[in-house]
Amino acid sequence: MSRRTLALGAFLHPSGHHVAAWRHPAARADAGIDIRNYIRLARLAEAARFDLVFLADQIAVPSDNLDYVSRTTRATYFEPLTLISALAAATQRIGVIATVSTSFNSPYNLARYFASLDQISGGRAGWNLVTSGSRLEGENFGLGEDYYSHAGRYRQALEFAEVVRGLWDSFEEDAVLDDRAAGRYLDAAKVHAIEHRGAHYQVRGPLSVPRSPQGQPVLVQAGSSEAGRDLAARAAELVFTAQTSLAQAQAFYADVKARARAYGRAAEDIHILPGVFPVVGRTQAEADEKFRLLQDLVPPEVGREYLSIHLGGVDLSAHADDDPVPEIAVDGRGHVSRPLLLLQKARERNLTIRELYLEIAGARGHWQLVGTPETIADALQDWFENGGADGFNIMPPSPTGLDDFVALVLPELRRRGLAREDYTARTLRGNLGLRVPQNRFAQSPAPEKPEREKEAT
Template identity: 55%
Template sequence: MSRQLKLGAFLMATGHHVAAWRHPDVPANAGLDFAHYKRLAQVAEAAKFDTLFVADSVAAPTHDIASRMARSDHFEPLTLLSALSAVTEHIGLIATATTSYNEPYHVARKFASLDHLSGGRAGWNLVTSDNAAEAQNFGRDEHIGHAERYSRAREFHQVVTGLWDSWQDDAFLRDKASGAYYDPEKLHVLNHVGEHFKVKGPLNVARSPQGQPVIVQAGSSEAGRELAAQTAEVVFTAQTSLASAQAFYADLKGRLPKYGRSADSLKIMPGVFVVVGQTEAEAQEKYETFQQLVEPEVGVALLGRMLGNFDLSKYPLDGPLPDLPLTESGQQSRQKLLTELAGREHLTLAELGRRIAGGRGHYSVVGTPAQIADRLQEWFEQGAADGFNVLVPHLPGGLEGFANGVVPELQRRGLFRTEYEGRTLRQNLGLARPDNRFA
């Protein structure tokens, strides 16, 4: 069978457009409506998406304009995905959990549990936190610096994956006749002592159906790329053009050999913001409907957050993006991307805020199913992507439009599955099941 692309449904309550909650077709309370998420999960699974992805932040926005954005109330991702595992059968379930404000044992235990609950469909999106406000919810006055965050993340990953190998696959005998519940020879105590963590183990969850949940990352800075090359199996990234996506793809794949890894062991899935219409004019009209709902101050507040937690409210809306220092608390790669976009197109602060109101710096395609499939096929076949993390402006309508229009077009071209290859996320992504390092 020819190489086929992978698709993730990036779910964000009311949708990715910052003004989506104001649209009449969108349930404004979607962030805490399980029936809404159940519908989304089943739409994505019927379309044979590889994964659902739920991002997270462990702080609510409190800036002056936050009360006009639907970003303050939503489910904790692992709780939500555990519930969705009971109403789906094949689709992968990926959740964000930060290495900055968690402990490795907690993360290892929760994702191993989700893998068991779902029959082998869990994935952990390892992030270092790009929201400085999180620090004050966890006993810190300031966010951890960029370099230290990545040092901690690397060791955090070592501990979590070590704990996932606490038990060999057949360690638990549960033999009633002999009275042997597990084979002590197949238990491995981690005894990790490092710069950031001291964790004895073992994990009190048996080795999971996938061996280990799939490791996902989204960092595109130099430190993020190196961590991904060493540890990630899926990478989400924001790229604004085919050329930049090709460069990122080649760079990241080129780093794998020094870690003894093959190109197929890492799937690169750029985010793509899509607005689907039966005609190009209809798609543009849909997009403009959302754009007209964006208040300039809301767009600029979102921009400040995406640039690295800067307050831009004191700058004139019709002026240029000010020169900002390199962010220590946010995503350095996203700051670079948006700064370059503003300079290249000579955008005012308000124009840049409006530009990112939907895709937040991701590649955007507004058009018919065939036009969107053309762009995805181009990136996939020209060394820019192994698949895509799909962002839609509003939910559920945007996802339904993609599932009912773009997916059949990709299937007609032989680029996307018509049936799942297996029951686990690893099987569907084409990723190997890892051996237990201690066995």
């Protein structure tokens, strides 16, 4: 039996995840709107045998403070589903995951988009299911600040996911006959309307796209609140999360896996991938200098607004940079888990406003590692082998951050037997070791042969 290896995602941001990465000497002015930049990064990740590339999204500029927006590149990047389709055509083996919100889309259209992408990519697509929680997003669709409560958004999202997955089962695996002599292209008995009637959606179906080589696109979820964990346990196959200590990671990992088992799922049906922001140097001094260069590029006005956004839009104007982070109530209308995580960090370490905005300038509350290939590999191995993660979503800090991770950290992980040498399958599911979902309409069970083995030829 082969040794378990890390699942690895490359979380792409045009110039890097640090808020000031666009000011880095190696950054390109057009990084967010030049497809060649993204193709280079995706192909780099594929050559390194990452499982997937991942793109986040927000359906609005990040702030109505346009002075702040003008000092970042956070408003100049492609819509992710369009972009990920181009990356699918430019790669052959790596999975492609796009973030699309349930709040301003219809289940039928979304099911069709991702089923099409899954066919185009040969079974490499994944959908990162999110809900939209910002006032600015609501206003872009004619809704006010209270357009959805946190709990309401997640109830809607759960039903949305149920409809989408039902539509992805519209075609049984052998529904396409292509019987030219008899004049029958489809077996009508193996194409199904779902006839969904729920609290939020009424969808008849069937979908107009046949089942893909991996059965369904991989379903991803990135919320860590109570409602987010429950949605992940019910529906997700990959979970992206923000944890900053092994104890936090272990608690989250155990909780989500236990919830999944309570819903009748196997623990291995859901993989947990915390985000990691790695600044890598051949020596610790080199890593520290790389990080200091980025931190020195953060203007106070950018840092304060960036912190305000990640605390849910709280007004910090009455407080100086050297003041302690004030008491803030998280009211549940917007995003919940990230503000709570940052406030916990501030309380535990008695951070000032400046210290906290510099703390999140790169990792945004994710796990931040600044070190050598050996020390970073040590940390990743510790979480992986001690119930904190099934793998990691790597967040390159700068324009050359992914190059550094691939050139310096991956060889050390491979030396330890923690990273694959080559792909083992043709599909995203196969490489992740996830089973092909049983089609709910199929009359007989699918063969027990795992998808990883089927696609390895």
